[in-house]
Amino acid sequence: MSYRTFYRRILLMIFLAGSISLCFFVRKEINKNIPDDLMMSIDSKETIPISFGKDIVVTGDKVGSYVVDVKLFGLIYLKSIDVKVIDDTEVYPGGSVIGMYLQTEGVMVVGAGEVYDAEGIKHEPALSLVKAGDYITALNDIDVSSKSQLVFLVNKYGKENIKLTIKRENEMFDINIKPVQTGKEEYKLGIWVRDDTQGIGTVTYVTKDGFFGALGHGVSDADTGKLLDSRGGRLYKSNIWGIEKGLPGEPGGLCGYISYEDTNILGEIHENCSKGIYGVITAEISDVCSADIMKIGFKQDVKTGTAYIYSCLSGEPEYYEIIIEKININNSDNKNMVLKVTDEELLEATGGIVQGMSGSPIIQNGRIVGAVTHVLVNDPTKGYGIFIENMLEH
Numbered sequence: 001m002s003y004r005t006f007y008r009r010i011l012l013m014i015f016l017a018g019s020i021s022l023c024f025f026v027r028k029e030i031n032k033n034i035p036d037d038l039m040m041s042i043d044s045k046e047t048i049p050i051s052f053g054k055d056i057v058v059t060g061d062k063v064g065s066y067v068v069d070v071k072l073f074g075l076i077y078l079k080s081i082d083v084k085v086i087d088d089t090e091v092y093p094g095g096s097v098i099g100m101y102l103q104t105e106g107v108m109v110v111g112a113g114e115v116y117d118a119e120g121i122k123h124e125p126a127l128s129l130v131k132a133g134d135y136i137t138a139l140n141d142i143d144v145s146s147k148s149q150l151v152f153l154v155n156k157y158g159k160e161n162i163k164l165t166i167k168r169e170n171e172m173f174d175i176n177i178k179p180v181q182t183g184k185e186e187y188k189l190g191i192w193v194r195d196d197t198q199g200i201g202t203v204t205y206v207t208k209d210g211f212f213g214a215l216g217h218g219v220s221d222a223d224t225g226k227l228l229d230s231r232g233g234r235l236y237k238s239n240i241w242g243i244e245k246g247l248p249g250e251p252g253g254l255c256g257y258i259s260y261e262d263t264n265i266l267g268e269i270h271e272n273c274s275k276g277i278y279g280v281i282t283a284e285i286s287d288v289c290s291a292d293i294m295k296i297g298f299k300q301d302v303k304t305g306t307a308y309i310y311s312c313l314s315g316e317p318e319y320y321e322i323i324i325e326k327i328n329i330n331n332s333d334n335k336n337m338v339l340k341v342t343d344e345e346l347l348e349a350t351g352g353i354v355q356g357m358s359g360s361p362i363i364q365n366g367r368i369v370g371a372v373t374h375v376l377v378n379d380p381t382k383g384y385g386i387f388i389e390n391m392l393e394h
Contacts, residue, residue, distance in 0.1 A: 091294065091388075093363065097312060100233060325382075353383040354379035
């Protein structure tokens with residue numbers, strides 16, 4: 001091999017290595033700094049800095065949606081940004097700790113197991129027929145809305161095979177099952193179920209016309225981890241009587257109770273989805289929101305550094321200082337920000353972020369930019385937050 005050929009190969013290898021490194025660098029920059037989508041107010045302008053080329057300038061001349069292509073050096077296509085321009089948006093920051101009563105669509109299957117008949121013989125009538133996360137919506141074509149109703153119908157029709165209508169994900173189907181007689185006029189299916197659920201959380205925002213968003217994450221079943229398929233529910237005033245402080249490995253929580261009298265109803269829940277619970281306030285907005293109306297901050301407005309959690313967990317509305325340590329602009333879930341509680345008063349009271357604080361508004365530079373969603377179990381001083389624009393776009 002001649003020296004010339006050898007050096008050419010060396011240069012080619014260096015060139016290829018440099019090209020691969022450049023590709024990795026560009027890809028990293030794209031994922032870190034260039035959003036997949038961009039929401040902005042009308043008549044505003046956003047500049048997206050690009051370290052490997054000319055900055056991207058996006059203008060919102062009119063309300064609507066359009067696409068902006070990102071190109072390397074103005075020539076090589078890299079990705080597209082979905083841009084949505086909206087009217088100026090203001091909401092009332094929530095911060096109020098509320099009680100939630102959520103009605104499920106049918107009754108949720110938690111699992112299936114063994115039952116013993118009146119003679120002590122073991123049966124598994126539902127084996128392989130149902131699985132955790134299914135919903136029983138009807139029995140013999142009679143709509144089922146509660147656990148107690150299901151028990152009543154099983155006992156009524158248990159002498160014969162019965163038909164259950166099952167909802168699994170987005171599919172509906174029927175199964176036939178033979179109940180086991182366990183006593184006089186008592187029959188069982190060997191299916192463990194759960195119906196309506198309740199809990200405590202925090203309202204994030206209320207719009208001018210009374211629509212609310214809360215929690216920043218959906219309400220899921222404690223055993224299956226699946227999002228509850230809800231047909232509605234209500235918000236109630238809650239009474240917080242104590243706080244269980246969070247410790248590493250032991251998440252704390254707000255301790256309280258919900259009074260289900262009609263006089264304590266605050267609103268109606270219309271939807272439970274991955275980004276929170278949503279509905280309409282039927283009481284006065286001032287019963288839920290103590291702060292003045294505030295502009296929202298989009299994800300491009302959020303900066304690492306000082307921000308505040310707005311919460312009424314002490315009974316009075318207060319701003320608690322936090323630090324936004326990390327921003328994930330392209331996360332599609334509800335972990336868009338990494339937060340660290342630095343407020344001494346909040347750390348003394350709760351140890352950081354505890355269950356029940358989900359939905360607490362995050363305020364930065366006079367704007368509501370998101371909501372607290374999760375605590376880091378091994379470090380209760382830290383947690384995650386969702387962008388407010390993601391909650392508004394549920």
